[in-house]
Amino acid sequence: METSSKGDSELIEIDGSVMEGGGQILRMAIALSALSGKPIRVCNIRAGRSKPGLRPQHLAGIKLVQEMCRGKLQGGEIGSTQIVFRPGQIGAGDYTRDTGTAGSVGLLVQVALPCLLFADGSSTLTLRGGTDASMAPPVDYTIMLLRPTLKLFGVDFDLELIKRGFYPKGGGVVKVSVEPLVSLKPIELLDRGNLVSITEIGRASCRERV
DSSP: OEETTTTTTTTTEETTTTTTTTSSHHHHHHHHHHHHOOOOOEESSSTTSSSSSOOHHHHHHHHHHHHHHHEEESOOSTTSOOEEOOOOOOOOOEEEOOSSSSSSSHHHHHHHHHHTTSSSSSSSEEEEBBOOOEEEEEHIIIIIIIIHHHHTTTEEEEEEEEOOOOOTBBBBEEEEEEEOSSOOOOOOOOOOOOOOOOOHHHHOOOOOOO
């Protein structure tokens, strides 16, 4: 990460090809830009993937945060390998976003939740897309692992699974209710404890034969 050259000296430059070169660095960059109020340029977006550039899921996440903070976005198009994002003030509200594909709603939560934790009131997210898709954590991960872990830090949010959505059509729906963060608590997780049980969950979509 470095400051841009003269002409756009206020922009923080972020290379999206770093490490795995996937979408996670983009999601975190957008969320941190909104939280810090600092504009960014992200280049080489998803350079490590077979189809580089923005896919519908990534663009949905960026535009969701743009709406939350009334920011300005350049390069927000499918296939774009570079964007410039200038955030505004994060505001509470009721937000809706549809990936239009089986793109992961869990990853939309990852980019939106940090922002709404620092909004000026309660918020809701209605997200549509894939709840159980490849190359992304299923919605059960968010409910059963991410939420309890974040709650230890003082983070308060609920996720209601309304409908599951599978590849390739998606169509899943979740509703997320978020309360602004009162205080962020430090935690210590030093003892993994004893293995008590292992539970395996399998889910699949079914189509009627015609």
